Amino acid sequence: MAKHVVATVDEIPPGERKIVELEGRSLGVFNIDGEFYALRNSCPHQGGPLCKGRLTGFLESDAPGEYRYTRKGEVLRCVWHGWEFDIKTGQSWWNPERMRVKSYKVDVEDGATVTSGLEKGPYTAETYRVTIEQQYVVVEIA
Amino acid sequence: MKRTREKVPVIDSDIHNNLPSGDALAPYLSDRWRKHHETIGGRGHSGGSYPRAMPNAARHDSWPPSGLPPGADLPFMQEQLLDAWDIEYGILNPLMGAGGQLNLEYGAALARALNDWQIEEWVKPEPRLRASVVVPYEDGELAAQEIDRRGGDSGFVQVLLIARTAEPLGRRKYWKMYEAAVRNDLPIGIHFGGSGGYPISGAGWPSYYIEDHGGMPQAFQAQVISLVCEGVFEHFPTLKFALIEGGFAWLPPLMWRLDQSWKKLREEVPDLKRLPSEYIREHFWLSSQPVEEPPKREYFDLLLEQLNAREKLMFATDYPHWDFDAPDRALPTNLAPDVRRRIMADNARELYRL
């Protein structure tokens, strides 16, 4: 298991994302209302760059003419064919039993923790000037 | 993003290049038609094109950084499609509505301009690309003139029609076009879409795009039935058709049905000398995208066998449209290597003489 610093908290405001390369994999790190989530940037359908997709919600209906739009901003639509995935779990919406995209554990840690014993990510102290109080987004690859 | 590359060569039989702007054709139009183009513009039948959830029916990531519309920026297409998958050849099918113009002379002028534009701005700068001769197909004579004008240029590999025409394509009004295609030794591609002035389903106007998209085989079936039953292949024994973006799973049962009908009704069509399925097997090729996905793998194997996919199915991406198929993911992984090779490249290579 390796932890990687991928961004400062400020760098990914709510509703935004950052695409990063970690251990040869492309990942999307998302901020949904202050919580961070990371998904593999490769769609289980045909390998499209999923994490470049639009954020949307679930449009649900129990009967014709009745609609509910829920979980706005928590559903990622693939850029290619529009398959939908729950950002929080990586679960696909249309076929939850069979399809899910790999999701990763994301934590927010403060500077003091980060400097002690984490793997170097794309942001190191040398290339990115930050104060020690700054909070970092840390992705864990299991 | 890094991708695992297929070892097999890839020929993409359906790419949609696009005009960078409305006036991009101006240099290719005569004064008379440039004026018409600028002041009056196009007029066709409406209702053939449903609003899609995706603007321009495009993949969200296919909008070039240059700000041009999807498919209009050649360097971006090279990077995102041709280089990314090491595509050996790509067939351009520009869908600009020239053939559906109600003003036939204007349609012919647009077709001429589009054809010259394809060669100048796509095929000459990018030798991996080949063009399709756009024609005003509702007038057989005008279409034939355009095929004769450009068909000798090796940059063109087929004549391009759209699936929903004003009459079924076997009808005599289209035959001059077929004569010209045979004369110039070009196959005819029929692509998804269009509007011939009739409801777009066999039972009237539907409500949703999904009905349009999923129901498109109706138009392709009508064309196949008409071309066979009107005796087109008895008159033009070397004419070939490519059915593009119509799917393909519907074709085997149509062949069974037609054969069965022919056995009982053949007196009505005495010029048909052979089973309808024999004409179909000989004269029709199909593009892969969209690939129907049966619920069980063995059904897909049966389908490919029934279809003679080894000889007749040609891989296509449909780039930059939202229903794009990736070359390394479109077909089941355990396809026999020689079948994969034929579908991914060799069938198109033979049909289009690449």
Ligand code: FES
């Ligand atoms: S590749 Fe993502 S929906 Fe098809």
